[in-house]
Amino acid sequence: MEWTCPIRRGAETRPDALALTFEGQRWTYRELDAEVGRWVGALQARGVAAGDRVALLATNHAAVARLFFALGRLGTVLAPLNARLTRAELQPLLEDASPKLTLRLGGVADRAFPEAELLESLVDEAATSSSHCAPLREETPRVILFTSGTTGRPKGAVLTEGNFRASARASEANLGAHPAPCWLGTLPLFHVGGLAMLTRTAYDGGCLVLRARFDEQDTNRAIDEEGVTHASFVATTLERVLDARKDRRVPSTFRLALIGGGPVPAPLLARARAAGILALQTYGLTEACSQVTTERPAEADGRTAGRALPGLSVRIVGPGGEPLEAGRDGDIEVRGPTVMSGYLNRPEATREAFHDGWLRTKDLGVLDGTGRLTVLSRRTDLIVRGGENIYPAELEAVLASHPAVKEVAVVGVPDAKWGEVPVAFVVTRDERALPEDLGAWCRESLAGFKVPARFLKLPALPRNAMGKVERRVLREQIQAA
Structure with missing residues (x-):
C-alpha cells in the first residue's frame, strides 16, 4: 500500500483548515504544505536523499514538525534524540544512527554538541521550494527512537510509516472519530508519544496545538480558549491542571484526555470526572508506536489500562512462554501492525525481542475476563x-x-x-x-x-x-x- 504525505493531502482536500499552531503562529494545511516544500528543497540542497538519516536534538518547536514531514517526502529517516542527554550519552546513539546530517535547535545541546547545524538556519529566505513528494509505503522507515537503555546501551527502535498509520487508525477506532480533532501537544517530539500525536492529527485532518513544554496554566488556557479537544497527561500533570483551574469544569469542546505513565489514584480520576474530563488510562511503549491498550470511553472505570486497541492483540505468558488464562500474572506480549520492524543494527536484540511473532514488552501484567489489562510493573522493577x-x-x-x-x-x-x-x-x-x-x-x-x-x-x-x-x-x- 502507498500513501502520500498527509500535509500534501490535507492541502488538496481541506486547504484552509488549521494544521498546526505554535507560540501564536498558525498554519493551515495549504500554508504548512508550502513550508514543508521549502524544507524539502533545503534538505535536497544539502544532499539529503532517500535512505539517509538525519539526527535531531531539539525540544518542541514548529520547525521539528516541518522537518518531520519534509523528511517523509524524501524517504529520509529522522533520529530524534533526547535534548537532555550529555555528549557522552549522545555519542553512541549518533554512532548507531550514522546520520547524513545532524541538527539542533538553538539553545539545545549547545555545549553537548555545538558542531551540529542549527535547525533554524536550515531554511532561509533564499531557499528554493521543491514539489518532490515520494510515496510513503507501509514498510518505509520513518523514525529511529532510542529506548531508555535501563538494561544497557540504548537500542534504536525503527518505526515505519505503516506503524504510525496503524496506530492512528487504532486510536481513532477506540476513541471514536472526530471531524477535526485538536490535540494539545505538550509531549516531547523526541518521544513516541509526541510523534504519535503529530502524525495522528495529520492523518485525521486535525490540528496540533504544539507547546514548547507543559505548563498547567497554559494548558488550561488552551483547553478554555483554543478549542483543544484531546490531550495526553500523566497523573502528576493531570493533578496540576485540576489544581490550577481549581476543579472548574472544562468546556464541552474538550472531549477526553489519555493518561499514561502508570496507574492513576482513584481520587484524582474522580476529580477529573467532576471537572468534565473523561480521563482514559492507557498503556503503551516505544516499540509498539505508543498506545497498545486504552480504556474505551463508554466503559472507562479507571481500574485498568483498558483493552487492546482494535487491530492489536495482547496476551500474558508464563516463564516458558506459555499463554496464561485470565487472572494470572506474567509477561505482557503484543502483536499487531503498530509493532516496530526491529532494532537498528541489532539483529540479535531484534530476535530476542520477538517470541512466535509476539513482541516481548518486558512488562508484567494480568488480563481480566473481558481482556482488560492491568500493568503490574516493569520486569526490572x-x-x-x-x-x-x-x-x-x-x-x-x-x-x-x-x-x-x-x-x-x-x-x-x-x-x-x-x-x-x-x-x-x-x-x-x-x-x-x-x-x-x-x-x-x-x-x-x-x-x-x-x-x-x-x-x-x-x-x-x-x-x-x-x-x-x-x-x-x-x-x-x-x-x-
Whole structure:
C-alpha cells in the first residue's frame, strides 16, 4: 500500500483548515504544505536523499514538525534524540544512527554538541521550494527512537510509516472519530508519544496545538480558549491542571484526555470526572508506536489500562512462554501492525525481542475476563522479597490514597535477610511532614511482606521528559545514602 504525505493531502482536500499552531503562529494545511516544500528543497540542497538519516536534538518547536514531514517526502529517516542527554550519552546513539546530517535547535545541546547545524538556519529566505513528494509505503522507515537503555546501551527502535498509520487508525477506532480533532501537544517530539500525536492529527485532518513544554496554566488556557479537544497527561500533570483551574469544569469542546505513565489514584480520576474530563488510562511503549491498550470511553472505570486497541492483540505468558488464562500474572506480549520492524543494527536484540511473532514488552501484567489489562510493573522493577513477588504499582496505589500523600514511588533495594525489600519515596501535600501512620495504612490493604521497609520523604520525584518516574535515580539515592 502507498500513501502520500498527509500535509500534501490535507492541502488538496481541506486547504484552509488549521494544521498546526505554535507560540501564536498558525498554519493551515495549504500554508504548512508550502513550508514543508521549502524544507524539502533545503534538505535536497544539502544532499539529503532517500535512505539517509538525519539526527535531531531539539525540544518542541514548529520547525521539528516541518522537518518531520519534509523528511517523509524524501524517504529520509529522522533520529530524534533526547535534548537532555550529555555528549557522552549522545555519542553512541549518533554512532548507531550514522546520520547524513545532524541538527539542533538553538539553545539545545549547545555545549553537548555545538558542531551540529542549527535547525533554524536550515531554511532561509533564499531557499528554493521543491514539489518532490515520494510515496510513503507501509514498510518505509520513518523514525529511529532510542529506548531508555535501563538494561544497557540504548537500542534504536525503527518505526515505519505503516506503524504510525496503524496506530492512528487504532486510536481513532477506540476513541471514536472526530471531524477535526485538536490535540494539545505538550509531549516531547523526541518521544513516541509526541510523534504519535503529530502524525495522528495529520492523518485525521486535525490540528496540533504544539507547546514548547507543559505548563498547567497554559494548558488550561488552551483547553478554555483554543478549542483543544484531546490531550495526553500523566497523573502528576493531570493533578496540576485540576489544581490550577481549581476543579472548574472544562468546556464541552474538550472531549477526553489519555493518561499514561502508570496507574492513576482513584481520587484524582474522580476529580477529573467532576471537572468534565473523561480521563482514559492507557498503556503503551516505544516499540509498539505508543498506545497498545486504552480504556474505551463508554466503559472507562479507571481500574485498568483498558483493552487492546482494535487491530492489536495482547496476551500474558508464563516463564516458558506459555499463554496464561485470565487472572494470572506474567509477561505482557503484543502483536499487531503498530509493532516496530526491529532494532537498528541489532539483529540479535531484534530476535530476542520477538517470541512466535509476539513482541516481548518486558512488562508484567494480568488480563481480566473481558481482556482488560492491568500493568503490574516493569520486569526490572519487580521486587522479590524472600521469594514473594511485590509489584510497585500495587503499593503505590495504596499509598497514593492516603490523604497526606501527593505522589509516591516504590523501588526495591538489596537486603541481607530477604534478598530485596521495598522502599517508598513519598511527596506529601502542602509540604507536610511524613505521616507516621503510613505503615499502618499499608497493612490495612496489603499483606505484611508487601509493606515498605522504609518511607523516605522527597520534595519531588525525579521524572524524565515524558513524566515517568526515574526509578534508577531513586535506587542510586538509596545506595549513596
